[in-house]
Amino acid sequence: MVDISSAPLLALLLLLLSQTQILPATSDGGNKTDILSLLQLKSTLIDPLGALSSWNQTLHFCQWQGVTCNNETEQRVTQIDLKLNQLSGSISPHIGNLSFLTHIILNNNTISGEIPPEIGRLTSLQQLVLVQNSISGTIPPNLSACSNLTMLRVGNNGLSGEIPTQLCNLMNLQLLQVAISGTRPFRHHHRNIVDASPIIVIAGERPHN
Numbered sequence: 001m002v003d004i005s006s007a008p009l010l011a012l013l014l015l016l017l018s019q020t021q022i023l024p025a026t027s028d029g030g031n032k033t034d035i036l037s038l039l040q041l042k043s044t045l046i047d048p049l050g051a052l053s054s055w056n057q058t059l060h061f062c063q064w065q066g067v068t069c070n071n072e073t074e075q076r077v078t079q080i081d082l083k084l085n086q087l088s089g090s091i092s093p094h095i096g097n098l099s100f101l102t103h104i105i106l107n108n109n110t111i112s113g114e115i116p117p118e119i120g121r122l123t124s125l126q127q128l129v130l131v132q133n134s135i136s137g138t139i140p141p142n143l144s145a146c147s148n149l150t151m152l153r154v155g156n157n158g159l160s161g162e163i164p165t166q167l168c169n170l171m172n173l174q175l176l177q178v179a180i181s182g183t184r185p186f187r188h189h190h191r192n193i194v195d196a197s198p199i200i201v202i203a204g205e206r207p208h209n
């Protein structure tokens with residue numbers, strides 16, 4: 001069995017090992033959380049055109065197709081743009097760990113599943129563009145935590161339910177495009193959103209005054 005006298009040494013070793021796990025950067029720079037989150041994102045997407053073929057460890061993740069990082073020094077992922085790639089599959093909740101993200105652009109694919117509520121953890125997020133996919137479920141109220149959101153475009157999907165009233169808290173929102181089956185008119189039920197000029201609300205493809 002374990003020799004008691006070696007326990008402190010073992011504890012120290014475990015401490016050192018656990019610290020290696022949370023080292024700031026990957027071996028070639030950047031935050032390890034970012035690369036792990038990107039790989040998780042890739043793992044739940046189906047990619048018939050090979051749009052994610054550059055997402056391998058030969059290249060630094062800041063060079064992966066559709067990925068933009070803030071700068072050479074920090075190398076944190078700020079943008080994911082994978083529009084028009086015939087991607088299907090779903091959006092991994094791990095996207096909520098890419099804490100520097102400002103843009104998620106995934107429009108014109110065939111992505112299904114739901115909008116992960118974990119996106120609400122992305123407080124720097126400015127644009128969430130999921131138009132023209134096969135996403136179902138409801139708009140998560142958690143998106144109201146994305147206080148820097150200026151553009152929320154989730155129309156042309158299979159979303160249902162109503163627009164969460166919590167989204168009224170999004171003071172920077174300029175464009176909200178939704179198309180939700182069974183949604184009653186915005187003017188009546190989402191007065192705050194509509195009244196908060198200059199937001200442009202587009203239900204389906206029809207502008208609403």
Ligand SMILES: *[C@@H]1O[C@H](CO)[C@@H](O)[C@H](O)[C@H]1NC(C)=O
Binds near residue numbers: 024025032033099
């Ligand atoms: C890496 O990023 C994660 C998530 O943003 C954060 O919790 C962690 O502190 C970062 N690590 C370093 C060393 O910056």
Ligand SMILES: *[C@@H]1O[C@H](CO)[C@@H](O)[C@H](O)[C@H]1NC(C)=O
Binds near residue numbers: 059
């Ligand atoms: C990794 O991506 C690069 C750039 O697209 C490509 O040239 C290389 O063949 C890929 N490596 C693997 C192992 O897939």
Ligand SMILES: *[C@@H]1O[C@H](CO)[C@@H](O)[C@H](O)[C@H]1NC(C)=O
Binds near residue numbers: 070071
């Ligand atoms: C890199 O980006 C971070 C945060 O976006 C910023 O604080 C830092 O000054 C930038 N560094 C350089 C060298 O631009």
Ligand SMILES: *[C@@H]1O[C@H](CO)[C@@H](O)[C@H](O)[C@H]1NC(C)=O
Binds near residue numbers: 033093094118
């Ligand atoms: C990333 O996100 C997932 C799902 O939201 C969570 O279970 C996991 O603990 C997170 N990992 C890190 C390293 O933050």
Ligand SMILES: *[C@@H]1O[C@H](CO)[C@@H](O)[C@H](O)[C@H]1NC(C)=O
Binds near residue numbers: 084107108131132156
């Ligand atoms: C993307 O989807 C929109 C909304 O359905 C559609 O109007 C547009 O033509 C599509 N763009 C392309 C390049 O397919």
Ligand SMILES: *[C@@H]1O[C@H](CO)[C@@H](O)[C@H](O)[C@H]1NC(C)=O
Binds near residue numbers: 117119120121142
């Ligand atoms: C959604 O927001 C609620 C309340 O802020 C929080 O408790 C919950 O953990 C969030 N869910 C996710 C998946 O982040």
Ligand SMILES: *[C@@H]1O[C@H](CO)[C@@H](O)[C@H](O)[C@H]1NC(C)=O
Binds near residue numbers: 123124125148
């Ligand atoms: C939100 O945007 C403002 C103005 O661009 C910026 O100063 C602030 O740091 C941003 N907040 C977050 C959490 O990124």
